[in-house]
Amino acid sequence: MKNTKIKFVSLFSGCGGLDLGFEQAGFQRIWANDFDENAQAVYRLNLGEIDGRDILTVDESEIPVGDILTAGFPCQPFSNAGNRKGVDDSRGMLYKECLRIIKAKMPKVIVFENVKGILSSKYIDGRNLPEVIKEDLETTFDENNIGYNVVYRVLNASDYGVPQNRQRVFFVGVRKDLNITFTFPNEQRNKTNLVLNQVLHIPAEVPNQVHWGLSPQALEMLEYIPEGGSWKNVPYEHLAPRFKKIRDNMKKYHSPNFYRRFSRAEICGTITASAQPENCGIIHPT
Template identity: 65%
Template sequence: MNYNQLSMDLFFEDKTRIVRKPQNTPRVISLFSGCGGLDLGFKQSGYKIVYANDFDKDAQRVYRENLGEIDDRDILTIDNDEFPECDILIAGFPCQPFSTAGSRLGVDDERGNLYLECLRVINAKRPKVVVFENVRGILSVKNQDGSKLIDTIRESLEELNYNVEIKLLNASDYGVPQNRYRVFIVAFDSKYDKRFVFPSPMRKNESQTVGAVINIPEEVPNQVSWDLSPQSASMVPFITEGGSWKDIPYEHLPKRLKKIRDNMKKYRSPNFYRRFARHEINGTITASAQPENCGIIHPIENRRYTIREVARFQSFPDDFIFFDDTSSDIVGMYKVIGNAVPPKLAKVIADEILYQFWNHI
């Protein structure tokens, strides 16, 4: 499929409403684009990406292969007049400093202040709509003065005259085959006197289960996996479908995990090496793709999920291409897929903005 040539006569239709093409196709600036999960959802909804930027080389390769050109410069070096005019700005500014699985450096990490670059572009280009996406850890990150970063972001957008709505969403509530919690910030220019209303959760279905996701035809590309470490490879065979590290006999655990097993209460009963069953919805796919920290072990084979399998859990279509020529490519692809916004969730938000904003101005 060529995502640049989608029909824009009818964006989507359900039992209660029809969302039709606006008179002028909404133009999108995408910042911190990654490999293009957020952008793909907006393209599928009919928007036109007029500019994208990301500094990560692996993400750039994937983006160019599937979605088109991307500016590979450091955003700190780009002047305001180099950004094109736009109707909407979307951004998944770097989330690692805020991740509950990471170091929680927050705004002490220089990446934690990159949202200010988004605000700079917003102030310069005055888009009608702004969409930010981030991990749920951002809700509790504090500035150096003790105030909450999420409140600072809200107040900064309000000072720029935007009506701001913030909500924690679970991607599986919107058709994505993965329990993945992410914060969305949607802001409408206040001069239009509108506020975004987040869509209600949808009914989960069989297509979201692990068994449905891993049922992949042989001809689909990127069905290669990153080998487990020797330590993981020695433990994974003991884990039953639907189980975890608790299935591994004590004598087969490394010293560090024995220490945790000896005092589970102290370590808050962690659930390492989760192996989701075929009837379950998978847990969050992370950028590190480590079996200890995320559910990335195949339910019945003793391996990581393949690149295509993790892409499917993130709701990328099978004709969205990744790279797997060498071991470094493979590791890089797990990283960019794990960092991405699920396109299916992005499209739900994009569709709602079309209906709530562009169909009513």
């Protein structure tokens, strides 16, 4: 039987978050790549085979042609949580690897995903980075001189059925000869099914349930944080010195909302890669 599924090639695949979504939406993954061994292990467990080489060492001829190319190129240099060195940090230039592969393959559609911080990042010459990416894709040509029509926008995962407030920038490029105008889908309005008390029914038979190993200091702070609260509920005398320093000068540190314990009536915050209580909502409501 003819396989009519639309095929995608995934670069910087990580543990496969984006790829899982693509597969669930009916697309067929034909190649994925990530050089991080832990990411590969999770990927293999959940999705399947993945090429584990540094993308810098992979020749375009070794990558199959897909209809869609997806890439969540490294976001640390652009992340609000990071030091925001922008493209001066060599990891920021990895998106150029995507351009190299796109130029050789000219897939019909390109999907880039990145953190919100990229919107205010600058390219080496001072230009706005998302605009540079858009322009680069618009002028990535094969011998037929066809580039891409590109749109980009911040999307919140919870507007599309995911029980997590996670804002990410999506770039979508459609090859010009296809004459398709891409528009982002409408946001879901009723989100009551995404709040924690709707999604925290963990069945007993789920394997590998391991509690997050928090430090004794973190565990002590948690004692004082009610459902829906944060580190701001912890009495000053129970704060570790580094937190006292921040509490002493909240204005200087922009009143960070560490140790959020989301309530059961809320949608969870962004689960970050490091998943430390300082910057993400991993604390159970109760």
